[in-house]
Structure formats: structure tokens, C-alpha cells
Amino acid sequence: MIVNIELSGGLEILFSNKKNHQFELSGDSIPLKQLVYWMRDNHVKERPELFVENGTVRPGILVLINDTDWELEGGIDAIIEDGDTVSFISTLHGG
């Protein structure tokens, strides 16, 4: 299966400074939690605590599945399928 990942609000810095990624994973679907752990273990080169905290995505990051808030899709327990796009958006505070 192919999963598209989008990173914004500065999170791309954790992922080789690339905003868009396409990851190939085995199987037809994957629980989001497993995907997040896999991303942390395989792609976050420095400071993984800026991405995952207490077993989930750290506070201040909004997660979207196909452009919809993950809260409407089951949160960390959502199931990601082939072709889905998961976006991780760090909320901004500056002005």
C-alpha cells in the first residue's frame, strides 16, 4: 500500500526538510498509531519527542486524514488505507 504524508508548520524539519512524502508499506491498511510509530522509527532522524509523546502525536500537532480532522475519523485509532493522505500540521503561534 502507498500512503501520502504531508508535513507543515515546521514539522518537515524532522523529516529531512521535505513537506511531501510517499511511503510504501506492506498490507492493505495500517492503524494510524502503527504508521506514526513507523514514521518516527524510520524517518525522524533527530529529536523524535518533537513528533510523538505519550504514545500519540504530541500536543500542538493537528492530524488530518484526507484533509479531514482525525478527530472525525477515530483519532489515533483510525485505519489508514492504500492511497490515503495523512497530514501533520504543527499549529503556529507567531504573528
Added chain:
Amino acid sequence: MSDLYKLHGLNNSQVGRYGRQLITPGVGVAGQEALLAAKVLVVGAGGLGCPIAMYLAGAGVGTIGIVDYDTVEVGNLHRQIGHNELKEGHAKAVSLATACQQLNSSISVIPHTVTFTSDTALDLIARYDIVVDASDNVATRYLINDASVLANKILVSGSALKWDGQVTVYHYNNGPCYRCLFPVPPPAETVTRCSDGGVLGPIVGVIGSLQALEVIKIITNNSDGVLSGRLMLYDGLAGTFKTVKIRSRQPGCVVCGDNPTLTELIDYPQFCSSPYSDKSSKVDDRIEDELIMTCKQYKSILDTNKKHILLDVRPKNQFEICSLPNSTNIPIDELSRESSIKTIEELAINENEILPIYIVCRRGNKSQDAATILGNKLNSTEKSTNSFIIKHIRDGLTGWNEEIDPTFPLY
């Protein structure tokens, strides 16, 4: 005689001034009258606050409050274009209010030069209908949200950093609030401030303009398109806008939920572990004394020509702006890489001695983390029998400017 020609309260000069806006579909006479009757509080007279207040003044919002305790600095002017060089040192709230009145003297613009805190927020917000978040720090954002919900006011929120911006509307028509989306504040070390990460003028210009537009849509009752329950994301570098659907009001939200537990304002700097400011204050020492060196101590090392390694851990583009002589730049994000450690070892291990390693950054914050990282990498490995002396320079290059050499550039 003019009463023969019209059946509304706008006078001829108002018809003339707002003509282009009046004839825009969705505004009309009713919309303009609503704008003139509206009271909007803009929290922050910075990069977002400037375009917000100026456009609202231009549009004829009858009462605009501007709250900011800060003063104008020349380093603000690349993005805060409601101020100008003549206003250096003046209160931002007053400076921006003056600019708004110069644009439109027929409305009322009220500067509030108080600090926006748990003690002042509700009193200020009570005098207005709509609140606009143009602040620059996470503690103020939670404060504005809670105060707006408690006072039952609509909140138009915008934020920006580097090349990115975000806009949404909270507590509107049973929509979510900031806490519905972000019930837990981000860990302080994950928050990048504009004073650290940078921001471009046109980015805050775009986001502030979008916030002003949301205010106008809300006042003129163009409710369907209001960005409630949706978040607009602007990536200026990629040249993309994207609007995503976010959760609705959360029944369990502590402030806007069905059974709210937060019924008065709290201590937000404590809640967020960060101050009501984007500005950098003096950095506290978090590491042991033996890992700390002062700027004066480092100066005497230089004066006595003692051999050492000076490691500058700022990002590359900051290092390019200015650096101390003979420093080696390895950004903190690259420090734990094997290649970086190898470079440092090669620099530090001289023929028959190990040179001390001094670490510097902008303000003496990241250099503390760097000292810890390096200590773990260099001194804790069992294979290594070498013992490295590692110290961070307290107050960093800012301290160098203040204590040693005022000609060292500050940015």
C-alpha cells in the same frame, strides 16, 4: 434635502467613502450600517495587527480597540507596516491607532497600552463584539480563547511563522474553540517563536488581511463562508492555500463544552510553561555549573591566547549573519550525527592534549542542550578514555554584544 433621496442612516460622505464596498454584493447599506455599529478588539499591534486594524478602519468598523503593551522598534518595520520610523520607541497601540485614524478619522480607534493578562482581558473584551487574535505567543492565545468564550464573543484567529500562516474562526455559531482543537498546550520546547524562526512581512500581511475579511464577513452576516469549523492553511513558499475541515465544538471541552470546568481565567504562562511574549528574555541555566562559562571568562580565554575549540550551534543562515572569529558552525540539529562528532573530535584532539570545547549560540539556550548532547556523545562512550572539557557560554552572542563588544551585530 438628502433625506428625499435615501431611506437609511448613511450620510453623503459615508456613501462616498464606502461606495465601492457598499455596491459589493453581500455588503450593501445594511452591511455598511452594521460595520459602522460594530466594535472589534484587535489583540496585538504587530505583524498581524497592522493589516487587520488598517483594513477594519478603512472599511468603517465604527469602534476599533487595539491592545498592545510593546513599543515600536526598527526591527519590526519589515512586517509591521502600520508603524513607521518616526514612531520608534512609541507605544505600538498608539502608533497603530494613529495610523488608522489618519486613514479614517470618522471612526473611533481606541489604543489600550495595558498588558493583556488574566487580570485585564475580560474587562477589555467586554467592551467589544468581536475579538481578533493577532498575538505572537502561545500563552496569550489560550488566554484570548478562554476570555472570548467566557465573555461569549466571536474570536477570529490568525498565526504565522516563517513562510506559513493559519486562519480560523472560533466560538462562532456553535463552532469549536481553540481548546476544542488543542486541549493540551504544546511542550514549550516545540514552540518556535517568530523571533527565533523568522517571519516574512507579506506572510503576516496575507494572514492579517484574511482575518480582517473574516471580521467583515461576520459583521455583514455573510455567515455561510465564515471559516468556522475549517482551518485555512497558507504555504507562501509553495504558493498554496488549503482549507481543511476541523472538528466541531467538543462537548467535553473544558471551556466551551456542555459542562465547562474552566469558568474563570487561569495563569496562562504557567499553563503553557512560556511567557506572554515572543521576545527572548535572559535564559536560565539548566545545566551544572561546571558546564557554564560567562562571556567575560571566554573573553579572557581569548585575551590569553588559550587554545580551545569554539563551536557555534546556531542554524547556518544565522551563522552567516555574524559569528565570533575562529568559530566552527555545527547546527544543533546536526550535532548528534556521527560525522559531526567525528569533526569535533578531530578538532579537539591535538597532538598531546585535548582542547576544551566552548559552545555558543544566540542567547545561551541551545548551547546548553548542545553541551549535554556533546557530553553524552564524547564522554560517556566506554571505548573512549579521553575526557573532554565542554562548556556552554552563558547568554551567548547576545551577551557578547551586551557585556564585551557592542559592535557585534544583533538580529
